[in-house]
Amino acid sequence: MDIGIVMNAMRDPAGLPAQPIVFQVLMVITWVLHIAFVHLALGSAGLAIIAFHRRGAGPYWERLSFGLTKVAKVAVSLLIVLGVGPLLFTQVIYDPQWYTSNVLSGRWAIAFIFTLIVGYCCWFAFYQVNHAGAKKRIGLYAWSALALFFLDGLIMHALSYQELLPQQWTQWYAPAGDVDTRGASLHAIEWARYMFIMGLSVPGVGVFLLVYAQYFAGRTDREAAYLSFAHGLGQRIAQWGFALSVPTLLAWQADLPHASGLALHPVGWLLVAGLVAMAWWMHRLNPATHGYLPAAASIALLGLLSLWREIIRTAYLRPFGYDVYTYPVHFDWPSTFLFFITLTGIGGFVGGFYLLLLYRSGRVQNCYTAERPVARLGTGALAALGLWIAVFLAYGIAISYRDGFI
Structure with a gap:
């Protein structure tokens, strides 16, 4: 069986209402918005928990925990809403791959919805009870929520990665010739890729703290000492976060198929250089630098990452004769x-x-x-x-x- 012929036959017979490049560009752009709030939600949730447990270490940790708990609550809502766009455009031009992957891991695709609901409810419970004098045991709500958020990220990663391995679909669906319709397994996980993308939540929250300090600088109810604390903490987190993201990105690069030519692709190495440059900039950051500039640079870096994901997807599917630009178009x-x-x-x-x-x-x-x-x-x-x-x-x-x- 030629899997490439099968994939092309599985395309929507109605075709596309416009050229495929339109949906490809929209998918890259909307994924940037989605992943930015994923990083903000995970990063702010993690730092809110750390700040919650460090309330006795200084006068500002508790205050920071309150603020970041609210940020994570809103960010989860926005990442869900903004995730609709890239999912829609993926279904438009990569529908054979996406639907096949979801069928192969059907139980996990459905579990994603329920675990996300439970995780958000746990975080909302933490948000409701996280106030001055709160007992440490309420941190269990936050840790449970964060664990479920990372599980949801793993499910989405596996569903996306399984799209790229059509040569293994038959083996996953019918191992040893016996059809398995349970959809009970996550069949493929690329840990380096998962750790890199999820790990960007660390520098993400660091950059957010720089924006946070800049944004509230003009308000009289935010004293300068607290904002200076947030700025300094954000700078340190961003510096180490960007630096520690380089090894996981290199591990992902090393895991790419050698025959695809991706290992030497300039976009991948430009992404590496961008992380190194951001880490150096955060290390040398002038306190007078406007806090929005690192945020703008970080969004540009996410744009490069989104483009890199699409280049990788194209390279993985090209050997099977699947090309989005040959998708039938009916204007x-x-x-x-x-x-x-x-x-x-x-x-x-x-x-x-x-x-x-x-x-x-x-x-x-x-x-x-x-x-x-x-x-x-x-x-x-x-x-x-x-x-x-x-x-x-x-x-x-x-x-x-x-x-x-x-």
Whole structure:
């Protein structure tokens, strides 16, 4: 059996509504947003637990634990929402691989949902009881949540990695010729890759603390000594986090197939150089440096990582004759137009308004009164939402009338 012919035959016969490169680019971009909040959730949760247990070591550890507990709670919500985008685009152009991997590990794919719910509930319980004078035993909620979050990361890693090994699908599905439909195993785990990507949560929370100190610098209820503590701690965590990420990335590089040419690919080594440069920068960081600059550089580094993942996926599947650029395309201009209007209009105006409102309101201590540009953006967001609803309904009515439903 030629597995390449099978994979191409499993593609959606309806094809794609636009060129594959569109969905490939969108997948790379949306994964950056998703993984950034994964790192923030894991990093802030881990540091919140450490700070919780170090409450007696200094006056600011307890305060930091309270703040990071809230950050992790919000970050988990956002990583779930922002994970929809890359999952959607993966299903669009890599549907044979993704669905096969999910069937092969069906129990784990379903368990992911339940363990994520339980983990989030455990963290919310910790958030509710983490206050001054709280007993140390409540840390059990936090440790349980963090363990489940890492398990969920492992499940997603295995499902993604199994996509890249179609030559082993038959063996996993029917070992020794006996069909196994239980989906009870995670068949392939690349530990170096998993440890590297999850380990980036350490420098991620370090960089966040630099942003945290910069953001609250103008508020009178955040004393300079506390912000200096957060900045110094973030700098040290980021420095060591980036440095310690280099060995795991090199281990991942060494584990790539030698025949694929990936071991010498410039993007992979540019990623290594980027980590080294970030570690050196954090070591030499000038206290006067704006805290948002390391965050911008970190996002750029995640963009390079997202691109590297896609290059690796392409190289793994190329020997089997699977090429996303040969996916059948049946142009559907109305749906494509609606998609990008939604992305730019709703995402740009409405999402931009909410982000700007949250950013500006958090920088004042008491009641926030919107400045004129923020108020105008709010008006524009409301108009864009109304227009989008009108276009959506008009399009649906027109299609229904054309097809004889009304």
